[in-house]
Amino acid sequence: MVVFQNYINGEWLSSKSGELIDSISPANRFEVVGQIQASTIDEVEIAVQAATEAKKAWRKLGQYQRGQYLYRVAEILEENLQDIAETLTREMGKTLPEAIGETSRGIAILRYYAAEGMRKDGDVIPSSEKDALMFTKRTPLGVVGIITPWNFPVAIPIWKIAPALVYGNAVVFKPASESAVTAAKIVECFNRAGLPKGVLNFITGKGSTVGDALINNKHLNGITFTGSEQTGKLVAEAASRNNVKYQLEMGGKNPVIVLNDADIESAVAGVLSGAFKSTGQKCTASSRVILEAGIYDKFKEHLLSESAKITIDNGLETTTWMGPCASESQLNTVLEYIEIGKQEGASLIFGGNRLEQGELANGFYVEPTIFEDVAPSMRIAREEIFGPVIALIKVDSLEEAISVANDSDYGLSASLYTTNIGAALEFIDDVEAGLVRVNAESAGVELQAPFGGMKSSSTGTREQGEAAKEFYTAVKTVFIKSK
Ligand SMILES: NC(=O)C1=CN([C@@H]2O[C@H](COP(=O)(O)OP(=O)(O)OC[C@H]3O[C@@H](n4cnc5c(N)ncnc54)[C@H](OP(=O)(O)O)[C@@H]3O)[C@@H](O)[C@H]2O)C=CC1
C-alpha cells in the first residue's frame, strides 16, 4: 500500500495523528489507490507558518524567476503524464482519455503562467504634476489557502497554484480527500522542480477538520475555493470574519437552449458531451435542455438513439465512454435525485438505474438518465445534481427559453444552438451566465480566458487567464517626484 505524506516546509511528513485515510477507486470499492494523512489542526498551523516564513524571499525573487520554476514543473508533469492520468482515472473514475486531456491541460496552464513571469505587472498613469511619475505595481497577497474539489483533481489545483505562485504568493493547499493521491503526485512535480522550501505546502485530511482549520486561520491573506455551495458559504463567512480576500467557484444548473433552426447533429453531440462526459460531474455540465417545440420530437429521438450507444465501465478500459460516479455518496445523491424526479411527476425516458452487472457491482455506476415533462419549478430543474441526469423542457420561443434559463439561482454556463445570428446576439445579451456559448457545449473552458459565473455560482474575481491576477495580487499606486 502506498502512503502519501503531507508536504510542509519542503519535506514530506507523516501526520502526528498516526491516522490514515484510504482513497478508494470508484470503479471498484475494494481497490485502495493509496492512503493519505488524516492531519491535525496543529499541522495546518505549521503549514501556514512555513508559508508565512517563505513568502518574503519568494516575493523578492521576482516574477521572471518564479515563472522559470513553473516551466520546470510543466516539464516534470509532462514526463509523468501517463502515470498521473492513470492515477486520476483510478482515483476519481473519469475515463483515461479525459484524464490525459486534463493532465495535458494542467501542463498548458503551468506554461501559460510561467510565461506570465515575463509580462507586465503594472501600468504607468499620467500624473497631473509634470515632474512626477505615477504607476501601479502588482504585489502578492502573501499566503493563499487553496481548497479544491475532486472533479478536476489535476486542472483545478494547477489553475489555482500556478497563478498564486507566479504572482508571488506562498501557498497552503488542501485537496479533496477523494482525489488526494492524484494531488500528492502533482505536488511532487513542484518538489522535484526545486521550489524553495515553504513556498508550497500540502496538507490532507477531512474538510470538516483540516479544511475548517485552514479557512479559519488568521494568518492567511487569501482563500480560493472550488466545491459545493454549502462549503463555499463557510469559506465566505470565515474569510469575512478575518477580513481575508476570497474567491469561490461553486455550482451550476447549466441550460442548453436548442432552437427550431439548430443543427440537430451538433446540438445532440453537444448535449451528450456536456451532460454525460465525466459522468456529469462538472460545474459546467449541461443539466437543463430547453427545446423549442418545433424541434422537440426530432431532437429527443436523436438524443435517445445516441444515448443508447454510451458504453459504461471502468474508465481505464479503452471502450468506455462514461465511467462511474466519483464516490458512493455521489452515486447516492444521483439516485436520490432520480427518485425525486419521478415523484415530482417528470417522465423518465432513459436510464435511471444503478448498474450492478458483474464487476460493475463493486463500483458506483449509474446509467445516463433523461427526464421529460419537466416543469422549471421541479427540484430536478433547480438543484445541482452533479451526475449524468438531464431534464428536457419544452418552450415556445427564444424569449421563453431565455426566461426559463435565467430562472435559476445559478449562472455559471449557458449554451444556445441556433443558425440565426440575431437569436445568438439576443441570447448573449440576455442570458445570466458567466460563460456564454453558441453552438458549443456548456462544459469545457479555455485556460487563457476568464472563468467564473454569476449569482450563486461564483463570488469574487474570475479565475484563469489574465483575470487570475486580480485575485492573487493587490495593486500599489506609486507616486514619485524627483525632489
Ligand atoms: N463547483 C464544483 O466544481 C464542484 C461542486 N461540487 C458540488 O458539491 C457537492 C458535494 O461535493 P463535496 O465533495 O461534498 O463538496 P465539498 O464542498 O464538501 O468539498 C470541496 C472541498 O472542500 C473541502 N471541505 C469540506 N468541508 C469543508 C469545511 N467545513 N471547511 C473547509 N473545507 C471543507 C473538501 O474536503 P474533503 O474532500 O476532505 O471533504 C474539499 O476539499 C457535489 O454533489 C456538487 O454538487 C463538488 C465538487 C466540485
Ligand SMILES: O=C(O)CCC(=O)C(=O)O
Ligand atoms: O468545464 C470545464 O472544463 C471546467 C469545469 C470546472 O471547472 C468544474 O467542474 O469545476
